[in-house]
Amino acid sequence: MIDQVPFYPFAPLFFALAALGFALQMARHLRVFAAVQPSAVTDQPERRLGSSILYAIVQIRMFRDPGPGFMHAAIFWGFVILTVGTANRVTFGLVQAVLAWPVDGWLWRLTVLAQSLLALGVLGGIGYALVRRQILRPARLTLSRDGLKILGLIAAVVLTEVVAEAFRLARYGDPFQQWEIVPWVISRGLTSLDPAILQAVFAVAWWANLAVVCYFLVYLPRSKHLHIATAFFNAALRKLKPRGELPAMDLEAETARFGVKTIQDLGWKDLLDGFTCTECGRCQAACPAWATGKPLNPKTLIMGLREMAVEAEVGVPLVPWIRPAPAAAVGGASAAESGAHGLHRAALEAPIVGHAIPYDAVWDCVTCGACVEACPVLIEHVDKIVGLRRNLVLEESRFPAELTGAFTNLERYGNIWGQPQATRLDWARDLPFDVPTAAQVVAEGGPDAVAELECLYWVGCAASFDDRNRKVARAFVTCLDAAGVRFALLGQEESCTGDPARRMGNEYVFQLLATGNVATLDRYRPRTIVTACPHCFNTIGNEYGQFGGHYEVIHHSAYLARLVEEGRLKPEVGRSGSLTYHDSCYLTRYNGVIEPPRAVLAAVPGMDLREMERRGRQSFCCGAGGGRMWMEETRGTRINAERTRQALETGAEGVATACPFCLVMMRDGLAEAMSDGAPPIQAQDISEVLAASLSADRFSGGRQLPVVQA
């Protein structure tokens, strides 16, 4: 090939210059990374490599939506394999020499065959992408000129390569030519042309191909398509801690940062998230706040963070030893006002709230995690939003007015309802069997007596103080009693886990409650903690470890499913009427508990379970998470109304839940939807459904522990 291409020796030089342009621009991005907080992402290297392979190379999440998934895979894989051809050209044929050497040239034969076929795949994928962008225009996509330009550049790379190869084969032939199916077939029709014309077209197409590749390389760092280069690293450096564990915060540290105010308060991995965002809008489409007309859009938050990082680069010289010309003012300050690492101070110090996300939108988030689950490149939105809330609450005391009472109640009474602790066990009044407290068990059996029980029932504030959820607590202990489970509960020693405080940004109150609860639990050392609240389940199981509290925590759905499976509970009374099950975000997406509640329901004779379209990990929030239960919902339509609509769409005659907050939200949604005189549809906890199917002689009645004096 060296003899066939005029000025060939300049090709590697041009490519090297383009690669230098790419590297210098990336180095400028990295200067912003150096100016923000460190991110701890080096643990568990095997899992990290596995993440990269699964999510960035196989692109497993893309195939949830098969059409765009295959389109993207065709373009990505085609692009990768075409890069092998580019690498071969700029290394004087070195790649071909290496691959053609072993096993009689088969590796090179397969490579050129794959290049040829995938070239068709790329062009097909680009055609499909253009139809989506120009005709179908799905609402979630950002239709930018950048996107069209990148598609055009990729098409140009493929077309110039195919034309160059077709004319080269027609002019010179090649020992591997039959394997280059597409160019070879085209070349068969060109052989009658004058050799000089063949050579001229080949040379022009060859250099055009290299020019497009070089331009692409220089343009990439400024494009959203930088994810081609960053997705692999973003997947590798993902959060490996439980998704439901919010970052720890040392409130005592001298250099403590109270949440996230500016991009300097973010970790560099958060900025990598921004540079990896493909603007696909899957997070936006999954977001219940956005779907119900609220200003929160997780996609624009991530894009906004990237824009703020790029703004911080204004005035930073591309080549470090060349002084920049005065740049345009950003945020009211000139580029001459440089901050850390010579970056643009105004952009570094600009508050994220108001720039990348509106103030109201920060409070619209229900922390449901649907965005994180939907993102194909594993971007974490929720931790960033809670980081912003932390700063607003702890540093600026700026939060919705209705949270003032919530914070005060949590701090003063240990529950958000503001009820005296003495009433925590009122729900257990008049039960026909014993419901012992841990203190009573220890008083009777000694300090290890609680550890010897099968479980400690963590009731949670909702089941302790909310009238509707008190019935759930009664149903659950009825099931425990029917199965003969030896259990206790904390009674007045139990406080709110702190989940709402933490997710509303009040880390101070959260830590106050968490440390108190850890001290209580450590005193009793329960073998297993069972709770019917997914928020308590998540916080005790995933977050108390930050305070030294490590416990086995089981959600009541899994515990009941196990009791049924072991034959300790025998649902016998049949049920008429269909049910649909609403998945709680903190149970399914955050903790992967998807099948147990369904198993409990399926065990009830006659159960007709109808699934909603959005279920399991793709569930749609009820609207109560992230402390939204205690905030007014004044923007857009109500999230619980939308979820109720989805539930009613199944035609089910009842809704089952496994979360106290979902239960209240679905009950209210159903009441509103049925207010036009339609027959009432009930929302029930799975434990209520199960308890109703137990036969009347279910109570064990044999235990000697004292009845709780509520």
Ligand code: SF4
């Ligand atoms: S956590 Fe839920 S509500 Fe919040 S941005 Fe993500 S999808 Fe939207």
Ligand code: SF4
């Ligand atoms: S954050 Fe993820 S899901 Fe959302 S637009 Fe960016 S890449 Fe797509």
